[in-house]
Amino acid sequence: MTAPNPAAILLFANSQHLPALEEEESSIRDALDPLVDRGILSEVYVINNASIDAAIASFRVSRLRSCPLIVHIGGHAADGGLMFRSHAGIPELAHGQSLAGYIGAQNRVELVFLNGCTTESMVEGLRNSGVKAVIATSSLIEDKTAAEFARHFYAELSDRPLREAFRLAAHATQIRWRETTGSPWPWILSVDPAHEGWTPAHTSQVPDCAKLEDLVELARTSKLERPVRRRRVLRELQRLTISQHTPRIVLLRGPDGSGRRSLIDDLAHHLAEQSRPQPVSLLRAKPSLATSEVADICARLDKLKGRVLIHLSHANVQTDDAVASLIASPQVRVLLSTNDEIFAGLGESLKTRASNLNMPVASNEELTMVLERVASRLGIDVTQDALAEIVRLVPTYAPRSGDFGAVVRLLEDASAYAEFPSTGYRPGASDPAIGRVTEAIIRRIVAVRSGTPIERIK
Incomplete structure (x- = not known):
């Protein structure tokens, strides 16, 4: 130890x-x-x-x-x-x-x-x-x-x-x-x-970065420096991934606020635009991620060759269990993460297309499973009625009807809103949890469609 x-x-x-x-x-x-x-x-x-x-x-x-x-x-x-x-x-x-x-x-x-x-x-x-x-x-x-x-x-x-x-x-x-x-x-x-x-x-137990297959370090930057830094780092990520034809591991490491997740998103969309499968597993990790943990995760991920891994966020105890369950599942296609909690989307309904990173919304059973885990993370007690209402709303209101990642991101913000906005929709009054979660989805969707900042929606 x-x-x-x-x-x-x-x-x-x-x-x-x-x-x-x-x-x-x-x-x-x-x-x-x-x-x-x-x-x-x-x-x-x-x-x-x-x-x-x-x-x-x-x-x-x-x-x-x-x-x-x-x-x-x-x-x-x-x-x-x-x-x-x-x-x-x-x-x-x-x-x-x-x-x-x-x-x-x-x-x-x-x-x-x-x-x-x-x-x-x-x-x-x-x-x-x-x-x-x-x-x-x-x-x-x-x-x-x-x-x-x-x-x-x-x-x-x-x-x-x-x-x-x-x-x-x-x-x-x-x-x-x-x-x-x-x-x-x-x-x-x-x-x-x-x-x-x-x-x-x-x-201190500083990771020995020389033992990693590839490492891209990020630093906190000012707003003026960020565009230049992002272009430089994205070019380096493209070099490490696009030029390779065999699966590999790239660790994108940096402090909170350094833009790890958005850079991975940018690279993923770039690879999709190239109409080519992703031969790379991208790990977004905090600086304190120990080399031994990286090596163990990489060994497990090696068994997932040919499958797309968009995000892997270091989550202490949860990481080992989540990767182990992924290996055991022949259906896995995408690994999504939010707030250092890992969510595995299972089933053929989550399969991606090389030309389009949007994922069809999962079946009701799969979506319910993810919703329960998200709600638990947010500390919201969501009843079965609330889950049924959310499952009904998500395919209808999702800004791009197949973006499963957007569903998770929408739910991340659910705990931030406790009052109903005047959007013309009133969720089931029988359960306040429906209001807290579904109204967050609606607020975000209205903002995305209208280009209006969320805080301005009354």
């Missing part, structure tokens, strides 16, 4: 009296979020206006219990301790040595960054209790300088060893700091010599 990736816990204490802490938090998140996107950090867990109880509870969060930790504490320091905020909203002093003992006793803390005034007194306690590296201060610090140094440090740590990241962050901050103060540099790093070369990537 692979070890969990490290996580970062950010505790900001008494922030109502330190407005700069908001800037510090934003700066640190900007530096650490790319590490989450790359699968190096599992999570950035933040508590603002932290109380002592909240700080202690952060180490007990179940999903973080086994993670190696980076702990950042920002706020005032005084009398050898750190100021937190009591439940009554007033400052409360946490005894420095006791807090150091509690943090060190976690036995999984790689780094503690105490970004408050004169926190050096806590270093020895943290190091003696097992923390491998501590950043603290030897004197008073300015709030804005503290935020700037933290931002530079975590940005450097994303790609550099600990000692080097600390040194470069100090140089970057001192470019401006040296002009405004003649005081000695206040930040110090106390680190085990064997830990000086540590980076978060050393303790």
Whole structure:
């Protein structure tokens, strides 16, 4: 079993009296979020206006219990301790040595960054209790300088060893700091010599992309950059797929919001326009998808040669079971996914045509099965009457009467609408679930046909 990736816990204490802490938090998140996107950090867990109880509870969060930790504490320091905020909203002093003992006793803390005034007194306690590296201060610090140094440090740590990241962050901050103060540099790093070369990537299970058959990496881009990036990536996908005549696996990997799904859609339509079967299985995965899981999925998908797989979204436990059931079914033609929940469309009615990616709507029995799973995902209790009404409506109202994928996408939005729009249709009043689900379908269809944004339909 692979070890969990490290996580970062950010505790900001008494922030109502330190407005700069908001800037510090934003700066640190900007530096650490790319590490989450790359699968190096599992999570950035933040508590603002932290109380002592909240700080202690952060180490007990179940999903973080086994993670190696980076702990950042920002706020005032005084009398050898750190100021937190009591439940009554007033400052409360946490005894420095006791807090150091509690943090060190976690036995999984790689780094503690105490970004408050004169926190050096806590270093020895943290190091003696097992923390491998501590950043603290030897004197008073300015709030804005503290935020700037933290931002530079975590940005450097994303790609550099600990000692080097600390040194470069100090140089970057001192470019401006040296002009405004003649005081000695206040930040110090106390680190085990064997830990000086540590980076978060050393303790994370980063996928070994070299073992994959093909890999296309995506990054988050601005709106202005997106068209250029999409054309470039689509050309690369076309090169990997269209030039090949044997089934292959391409992993399209990137963070949420990087456009993985839409790029796969674009490529699928392009292949359809070429009037040729798809000899490629396209996997759209989050950055944290482990290589061993990819290899296992690829081996299973290899048994599905000649069949079209449009989307495969990484879904932890569900992935293995879903792929296994697909292999066992001689009828499978299309794998659809939504919200990391996998839906298999079974039966000859879902068979695609090379010249047209639209799929005939499934039989009532098949559609009912998918509707039940979608409704369960949305947390809606849909009765048999509601299902019957939806099954009746979908073939009638689908924007392209054979687009099974559109049915699933329509249902994804069902939970967003609780009131009936004035579309001239009133679903069965006997069951509110009919209204919540079917009206969502109607709203989307009206928008598609009229070109009107959904939110403008009243």
